Amino acid sequence: MMAARGGQNVARSTKPMRYPDATSEAVMTRRGWWLVLLGFLIPGSAQVLAGNRKLGRVALAATLTLWFFALAGLGIFFFARDWLFIVLEQTWLLYVARVIMIAYAILWLVLAIDTLRLVKFVRARSGARFGIAGLAVVLMAAGTGGALYAANIVGVTGETLDDVFQDGPVADPVDGYYNILLLGADSGEGRDSMRFDSISVVSVNAETGQVTITGIPRDMPNVPFAPGPMADMYPNGYEGHADAECGWEGKINQLNTELTLCRNGADFYPDAEANGSTPGIEATKDAAEGVLGIEIPYYAFIDMSHFANLIDALGGVEINVTERLPKGGGPAYEGQSADEWAIGWIEVGQQRMDGDTAQWYARSRYTTSDWDRMERQRELQAAILAQFDPQTVLLRFQDIAKAGSDLVSTDIPKGLLAKLAGIAEKSQQLGMTSIELVPPLVDPDYPDYAAIQQLIHDTLHPVVPEEEGGEG
Template sequence: MTTLARPRTPATSAVPGGLIQERPMRYPDASSPQVMTRRGWWLVVLNFLIPGSAQAVAGNRRLGRIGLGATLALWVLVLLAVVGMVLWRPLILSIATNPLALLAIEVVVVLYGILWIVLALDTIRLVRLVKVRPAPRVGIAMLSIALLVVAGGGAAYVARLTDITRNTLGSIFSASGPPVAPSDGYYNILLLGADSGTGRDSMRFDSISVVSVNADTGRVIITGIPRDLEGFPFVKGSPMAKLYPDVHTGHASATCGWSGAINQLNTELDVCRDGAKIYPDAKAQGSTPGVEATKDAAEGLLGIDIPYYAFIDMAGFAALVDALGGVDITVTERLPEGGGPSYEGQPVNDWAIGWIEPGAQHMNGDTAQWYARSRKTTSDWDRMKRQRQLQEAILKQFTPANVLSRFQEVASAGQHLVKTDIPSSMLGYLTDLAIKSKSEAITTIELTPANQVDQTTPDIAYVHELIHSKLHPPTPTATPKG
C-alpha cells in the first residue's frame, strides 16, 4: 500500500529570507550593517517613547506585554487625572494631598521606573551593537545611555517630589478629623505670627489676623487684629467666657506682668493659668491652650466662627521668602533694622543694624522679616499694613511655576514654618479654593482707629457689622431706565 507524503512546511531556518522580509525587526538581516543600524535606532527610540514596544516587536513578548500593559495603565491614570482636574478638581486634589494616596503614587512611580530601566537595558541587548556600523554604534550607545538616565532619573525625581510632599503635608497637617462645613458661606482661619526671630526674648503672637475664604468663589478677606487690642469679649460658651463673662480685662501681676491685650493670652494660659485644665482637648486637636483662647477671643470680637488656626513662626519666615526667590515690595518710608534702643532716647543710628530704603525693592528673606517687624520709628498700625502687604506679596509668589521650580526649598521651609489644626481631609477642598482665589482681589480690614475701632474699648456691635458688611457686601441692583 502506497502512502502519499504530505507537503512539508519549510523550517524557519530553511527560509530566512521570507521571515526577514515579513518581520525585519524580530528577524533582521544580521549580515547587513545598514539594516542593523536602522533597526538599532528604531528600537532605542521606540522603547523610550513606548516602554515595552521594543520587546513586543523584537524580543521577549511576555516582557513586552508587561511593559506595554504598565505603560498603558500609567497613560490612562494620567489622562484620568487631567480630565479630573477639569471636571472633578476637588476630588483629584483630595487624592493628590492624601498621604496614603501619595505613598501609593510614590510606589507606582518607583516600580515603573525600575521596569523602564530593565526594558532599556534589554533593548540595548536587542540592538546587538556589534552588528551595527562602527560610527553609529557609538551614537546608539550614547543615546541609549542618555535615555536610560532620563527615564531612571525622571522617575527618581518624581518619586522624590512625591515623598517630600507626603512628608511635608504629614508634618504640617497632622490633625485628623472630618471636614467642617463653611460658616455663613466662609471658611475662617486664625492666622498667628509668632515673632521669635533674632533679637527677641520670647514667643509672642505679634501678628494676629483672620483669613476668610469664600466657599464658592475663593474670594479672600483678611481681617487684621491689633496685637495690643483690649476690651474684647470671648465667644459665648467658651472656657474663657466663664472667666470673663463680659470682656477680657487681664490680670496684671508682678509674676506675669501681662495686661488685657489680645496678644498676651498665650502668656496668660501658659504661665499664669493652668491652660491644660481650661482647654483639656487642645493638645489632642493639634493646638495649644493659648491658641484656643486667642481663637475664642477672635470669634467673640468679629462675630464669626473660626474652626481652624495656622501658626507661622517668624524665625522661619525668612527661609520661606528665600525659598520663593524673594518678594517685590514698594517701600514708602525709611525703616530701621534692629531690635530697638537699649535705653530711653538712644539714637536710632546707635542701635539700627541696617536700613530699608524707600522705593521698589526685591527683598530677600532677612530684609522681608525686618520689614514686617520694624516698628520703632513707625506705629503698630503701619506695621500691620506692612505685614498685610507682605502676605499679599508672598501669595503672588505662590504660582505653580515658581513653586514647582523651587519645590524642595519651599517644602523644607514650610515644614519648619507652619503649624495648624486644619485636618488633612480639608486639603483638597482648600487647595481648590486657593486656585480659585488667584483670580480674585484680596480684601483687607484693619481694626484700627482709621476704621473707627478704639483699641481699649472697641464697639463690638460696630465691629460685627463692619465684618459682616465686608463678608457679605450688598448686591448691586440695576438702575431702572427712564
C-alpha cells in the same frame, strides 16, 4: 536547507527588528537608533520587537497603565481640581503611588540596560556606536530620573499633608463663610513665652469665593470673649493679670503667655492638644470671635522663624518698598539713632527680596508704627501667594514642601482642602477685601467692639439693593 534560508529571508524582511541583516552595518545602525528611541518613548516596545516578549508585554502594560492614570490626573487637575484634593485626602494612596513609581523606575532601568544588549554595538558603524550609546545613557537617566522625581514629589506631598493638616471632621460654613484665625509669631526664643505678633482672620465666602482678611492689632485691649472658659473668667473683657513671678497686660497677644506659663491651659481647653491646637491658640480664637462677632472654627499658625526658608525656597519675593526701613533689633539706649543701631537698610523701590530681607521687612518696627508693620505683613503674604505659580512649585517642590511643613501648623482638616479648592478659582477672579482695625477706623486705646462687630457683619453680609420697579 534552501527552504530554511528562504524562511529566514522572509522573517528578516517582515521583522527587521527581530531578525535584522547582521552583516549590514547600515541596517544594524538604523536598528540601534530605533531601538533606543522606541525604548524611551514607549518603554517595553524594544523588548516586544527585538527581545524578550514576555518582559516587553509586562513593561508595556505597566507603561499604558501609568499613562492612563497620568492623563486622568491631568484631566482632574485642569478640569475638576476639587476632585484632586478629595484624592489627596487619602494620603495612603500617595504612598502606594510612590512605591509603584519607584518600582517603575527600576523597571525602566532594567529595560534600558536590556535595550543596550539588543542593539549589538559591534555590528553598527563604528562612528555611530558612541552616539547610540550616549543617547541611550542620556535617555536612561532622563526616564529613570523622571520616574524617581515623580515618586519623590508624590511621597513628599503625602508627608506634608500628614504633617500639616488634621484628619478630623469638616465644619460647615458659618453664615456662608469659612473663617480661619491666622496667627504669626517667632518661636526662635522658645514657644513657652511666645506672643503672637500678627493676628488676623481670613473669611472665605463659600458661594462666591470672596476673601476678606481682618487684621486685629496685637495690642488690642480689654477684648471680649465668645462664650467659654475665658468669658467665664473675664466676663467684662480681658483685664490681664500681674504678680511677682508672672505678669502680663490685658492685651490680646498676652493670652498665649497666660495659658502657657501662668495657668494650666489644659484645665481651660482640655481637648485642644488632641485636636491639633493649644490652649493659648484656643483662647486667642475665642477672643477673635468676641472682637469680630463671628464663629471661627479653625486656625493656622505661621512660625516666623522658618519664614525666611519659604521665601528662599520660592526663589525670593517681589515687593515694592515705599519707605526706607532699618534692619536690626532696635536702639540699645534712648535717643540712639537708627543709623547707629541698624545692621542694614531696606531701600525704597521695586526689589526681589531673599528670605532674610523679607523677614526684616515684616518685622521692622522702630521707625514706623505697628499699623504700618501690619500692612507690610499683609502685603508680604499676598506677594508670597502670588509666587506659587505651577512652574516655581514644580521646580522647587521639595524645598517648598519642607519649608511649608516647618512654617505652618493648623487644625484645618484635610477634608476642607477640597472645598476650598473648589472655590479657589472664583477667589482669584475677585479682589481681596482687607480690614485693618487701626486708626482712624478704630481707636486703639478704647475700641468700640459693638461698632467693630457691626462693621464686620456689614462687610461680610452687604445689603443688596432691591431692583427698581420691583413689587413693593
